[in-house]
Amino acid sequence: MEATASLLELEHISKSFNGVRAVEDVSLAVGANEIVGLLGDNGAGKSTLIKIVTGFHAPDSGTIRWQGEHIDHLSVQRSRELGIETVYQERALADQQTLWRNIFMGRERTNRFGLLDLPAMRAETDQLMLEFLRFTSQAVTPESFVGSMSGGERQGVAIARALHFEAELVILDEPTMGLSVTETRKTLDFVRGIKDAGKACIFIDHNLFNVHEICERVVVIDRGRVAGGFKPAEMTVHELVEQMRHVAETGRLQGALA
Amino acid sequence: MSRVEAQTGMPAPAETAMAALRNVISVRRYGLQVGTFVMALALWTVFAVGSSETWLRFDIYSSLMSTVPLTGIIALSLTLVVIAREIDLSFGSVMAVGSWAFIAVGQPELGLLAGLAAGLGVGLLNGILVVRFGIPSLVATIGTWFFWGGIVLYGTEGKGAGTEFAHGFVSSLVTGRIHGVPAEFPWMVGIAIVLWLLLNRHRFGAHVYLVGDNEQSARMMGVRTDRVRIAVFALVGLSAAFAGIASTLETNYFWPTVGSGAMLPTVAAVFLGGTSIFGGRGTIFGTVVGAFVIGAIEPGLVSIGWTGLLTQVIYGAVIVGALIMQAFVLRRVR
Numbered sequence: 001m002e003a004t005a006s007l008l009e010l011e012h013i014s015k016s017f018n019g020v021r022a023v024e025d026v027s028l029a030v031g032a033n034e035i036v037g038l039l040g041d042n043g044a045g046k047s048t049l050i051k052i053v054t055g056f057h058a059p060d061s062g063t064i065r066w067q068g069e070h071i072d073h074l075s076v077q078r079s080r081e082l083g084i085e086t087v088y089q090e091r092a093l094a095d096q097q098t099l100w101r102n103i104f105m106g107r108e109r110t111n112r113f114g115l116l117d118l119p120a121m122r123a124e125t126d127q128l129m130l131e132f133l134r135f136t137s138q139a140v141t142p143e144s145f146v147g148s149m150s151g152g153e154r155q156g157v158a159i160a161r162a163l164h165f166e167a168e169l170v171i172l173d174e175p176t177m178g179l180s181v182t183e184t185r186k187t188l189d190f191v192r193g194i195k196d197a198g199k200a201c202i203f204i205d206h207n208l209f210n211v212h213e214i215c216e217r218v219v220v221i222d223r224g225r226v227a228g229g230f231k232p233a234e235m236t237v238h239e240l241v242e243q244m245r246h247v248a249e250t251g252r253l254q255g256a257l258a
Numbered sequence: 259m260s261r262v263e264a265q266t267g268m269p270a271p272a273e274t275a276m277a278a279l280r281n282v283i284s285v286r287r288y289g290l291q292v293g294t295f296v297m298a299l300a301l302w303t304v305f306a307v308g309s310s311e312t313w314l315r316f317d318i319y320s321s322l323m324s325t326v327p328l329t330g331i332i333a334l335s336l337t338l339v340v341i342a343r344e345i346d347l348s349f350g351s352v353m354a355v356g357s358w359a360f361i362a363v364g365q366p367e368l369g370l371l372a373g374l375a376a377g378l379g380v381g382l383l384n385g386i387l388v389v390r391f392g393i394p395s396l397v398a399t400i401g402t403w404f405f406w407g408g409i410v411l412y413g414t415e416g417k418g419a420g421t422e423f424a425h426g427f428v429s430s431l432v433t434g435r436i437h438g439v440p441a442e443f444p445w446m447v448g449i450a451i452v453l454w455l456l457l458n459r460h461r462f463g464a465h466v467y468l469v470g471d472n473e474q475s476a477r478m479m480g481v482r483t484d485r486v487r488i489a490v491f492a493l494v495g496l497s498a499a500f501a502g503i504a505s506t507l508e509t510n511y512f513w514p515t516v517g518s519g520a521m522l523p524t525v526a527a528v529f530l531g532g533t534s535i536f537g538g539r540g541t542i543f544g545t546v547v548g549a550f551v552i553g554a555i556e557p558g559l560v561s562i563g564w565t566g567l568l569t570q571v572i573y574g575a576v577i578v579g580a581l582i583m584q585a586f587v588l589r590r591v592r
Contacts, residue, residue, distance in 0.1 A: 056478055076480040092478040094471035096538040105468055106480035114461045 006068070007032045007169055007200050008053065008084075013062035015048055022048040024224040026062075030169065035191065035201045037215030037232070039208075041248060045224040046204050047089055050173050053202075054086045055079035080107070083168035087158045087175050089204075095147030100125040102146050103161050128160050152183040159190055170194050171202045176210055188214050208244060212237040220247055228253035289587045290532025291544040294580075297530075298551045301558065308562030316438070318561075322553050324433070324440035324508060329520050330549035331446050331501045333527040334453050335493040337545045339395075340528055341457075342490050343470040343537025344388060348399040349498035349524065351407035352380050353517030356499025357506040358410050361419050366428035373503050374496060380406060381495015385488030395491075407518070414514045421510050432500075433507040442504055446546075449497065454542040466490060470537030522573050523552045529580040536584075552576065 008030040015023040023045040030036050038046045051057045053064070055074040064071045066082050086092075093102050100121045109117040109124075125142040140149065146157060155175065162170050172191065176184045184207075191214050194201045205211050211218060212232045218240075220227040227247055232240060246254045306313040332349050339346050360373035380402070387398045421429070434441045457463035465486045468476040477483050498517070506512045531548030533540025555576075556569040 054478070076478065077482075080480050086478075088478055090474070090478070092472075092475040094468050094475050094538065096471045097467055101464060101467070104464075105476065106465075108461045108464050110461050115455075116459050116461060116464060118459075 005032050006030065007034075007066070009065040009068075010049075010053070011063045011065070013049070013052060013059045013064070015052060015057060015059050021224050023052070023059075026221070026224070026226050028219055028226065030200050030202060032168075032200055033195065033198050035195055035203055035214055035216050037211045037218040038202060038204045038221060039211060039218055039244060039247075040221035040227075044221045046221055047173055049221070050086065050088075050171055050202070050204070053079065053171065054084060076106075080165070083166060084171065085162035085165055085167035085169070086171040087155075087162045087173060089173040089177070091154055091158045093146045093154060093157060096145060098143050099129075099140065099146060099157060100142040102157055103128065103164065105161075107165065124164070128164050131160075151178045152180060155179060155183070155187070159187065163190065163194070167199060169200045169202065171204075173204045174206065175203075176205055176207060184210065208240050209237055212240050220244075220253060222247055222251050227251060290534075290584060291541055291547075293583055293587075294530055294532050294544055294547050294551070298547050301551060301554065305554065305558040305561060312557075312561040318557060320438055320440065321557070322550065323443035326549050326553035327440075327442035327446035328501050328505045328508070329524040329527060329553070330546065331442075331449055331497045331504075332494065332520065333524045333531075333545050333549050334446070334450055334542060335490070335497040336524060336528050337531065337533050337540050337542060338453065338457065338463075338466050338490045339494055340533045340535065341470045341537060341540040342466050342487055343473070344395040344487060344490065345525075346381075346384060346395060346399045346491060346494045347521060347525070348380075348384060348401075348403035348406065349494055349501075350517035350520045351403045351405075351410065352377050352495050352498035353502030353505065353520060354410040354514060355380055355406050355502070357502035357512055357516055358414060358514070359499075360424075360503045360506065361421070361512045364423055366424040366426065369424065370428050370432075370503060373499050377495040377497075377499020377502070378492055379495070381492040381498070382488065384495065385491030388491065389484045389487045410514050416514055418514065419512045421507055421512060424507060429507050432504050440508075442508070445500075445504070450542050450546055457542060462486070462489070467538055470534075470539075472538070522570070522577075523549075526573050526577045526580075527552045529584070530576055532580075532584070534584055535581060 006029045010026060010028045013023055013026045013028075014021070026045070026049060028036075028049075038049070040046050048057060052059050052074075055076040055078055058073070064074055071078070071082075092105075094105065103125050104121050109120045111117065122142045129140070129142070140153060146154060149157070155178070159172070159175060162172075172187075175187050179187060188210060191201055191203060203211065203215055215232055217229060217231055219229045230243070230253065235243070243254055246252070302313070312318050332353075336346060336349070356373040356377040359376040360369040363369035363372045384395075384399055384402055387393050387402070388395045391398075430441070432441060432445070436444070457466065465476065465481050465483075468479075468481055469483045469486050473483050501520075502516055505516050527549035528540075528545055529535065529548070530551060531541065531544030531546070533544060552573065555572050556566050559568055559572070560566050
């Protein structure tokens with residue numbers, strides 16, 4: 001484990017739902033300017049782990065450290081204050097609300113009486129669309145309803161939302177799911193932009209080509225446990241595919257480097 | 259459209275005008291409210307043609323301005339509950355609880371405060387039942403409707419009481435007449451404005467819409483959804499108590515059964531006003547129009563020579579009709 005300059009450290013995290021172990025004794029560290037891939041089958045516990053980091057689920061046991069500091073009771077609000085932004089697999093959008101309401105969901109710009117600063121939110125959304133949402137069509141405006149957008153556009157909204165607020169760590173849970181080749185390119189470019197800006201990223205994707213291309217380090221989760229880790233740069237993408245096939249069959253890494 | 263400008267370097271006035279026009283007539287956004295408004299106009303036309311001596315004079319409106327707010331004020335808060343994808347059916351009994359507390363204190367100013375506090379408390383309890391215990395609000399509030407109604411009946415032994423003690427400031431504040439306009443009406447307008455601001459210009463309202471639209475998304479993005487849901491129930495409790503006290507002062511007598519007839523017209527006003535039973539959308543304006551349409555049905559029927567006994571038939575038809583209209587409009591836009 002890299003003790004130096006760890007942004008986020010999870011130690012011995014466990015979580016059960018109704019007696020079913022979703023995450024078991026997981027320890028994981030993310031460096032301050034690192035892109036870490038989380039790999040594992042569906043139901044391996046990746047999303048649960050992510051939701052523990054975002055404060056959505058409370059872990060049954062284990063400790064969470066942020067910039068070396070022990071964090072008790074991590075709530076969604078607290079995790080966002082710390083600088084953790086997430087693109088959930090579910091996208092976490094509200095379909096019947098406008099684009100700008102989705103961008104500022106839970107974090108509306110207000111004055112001190114809680115009154116909404118509508119012009120600011122609309123202007124920021126407009127700006128955001130120029131910067132990030134190039135894969136939205138011309139017809140999309142800050143007043144558009146998210147429910148009427150295409151899958152790629154909705155994904156773009158979720159990503160733009162995560163990147164708009166000053167984040168130290170951006171978590172992307174299957175960000176390329178359902179995206180076209182072009183949209184996937186753009187998503188990977190966003191991830192590179194996160195790295196270039198000196199931020200960290202946790203990247204979850206079933207597409208191993210994407211993972212091989214973008215991640216500096218990969219942690220493999222299997223049935224709620226950490227099966228091991230490796231550096232994609234030290235192998236070809238075909239070796240990575242072989243490795244994951246081996247994990248799926250045996251639950252272990254081939255010649256583990258962990 | 260700054261995007262168009264930014265991308266082409268020039269404004270596109272035709273596109274801008276088209277977009278503005280689309281917004282105004284957007285079925286998606288205001289279709290249900292427009293439908294309600296047109297229906298209100300049509301109904302008024304029928305009544306006015308059928309009985310112009312009634313509907314072209316001020317008296318009927320003065321009368322509506324004292325009766326409609328009694329359910330309208332509750333319907334306004336109930337709108338927030340329905341937008342948050344919940345329902346509250348207990349408000350009839352909360353009206354009784356509030357006015358009983360008012361009467362029991364026996365001093366007008368303190369009684370008013372006690373009544374409002376009781377309503378707020380009962381509303382909070384509803385919210386806690388639904389949110390903390392996870393009981394569906396439909397069932398929970400039917401339960402509390404019976405419970406509090408029963409408590410008031412038991413506590414008063416079914417007996418009413420006069421409101422002579424309240425004559426003076428409180429009485430004229432809540433139900434006085436200002437140049438022939440009943441005070442209930444400006445109260446309703448004021449409450450509508452405050453709730454409109456809360457819903458459309460305040461973080462709380464933004465969260466009400468988000469909770470009703472997709473509670474899980476809202477929670478993931480840091481909205482304190484439990485607090486929002488409890489708060490909307492508390493608001494209904496507060497306004498039901500106010501409406502109960504106003505109703506008691508208007509009739510100069512406290513009946514333990516005050517509010518027993520309030521459920522149908524109140525709920526009907528909300529749904530007729532275009533607030534979605536599926537949550538996430540609804541407007542204060544729609545509920546105001548809905549409340550007046552509902553309130554005008556009975557006097558309207560009587561004025562054109564039909565029997566008032568048809569009122570409930572029309573209420574029921576209006577509720578079902580409004581829900582069919584919603585299902586139709588929402589299916590088209592989803």
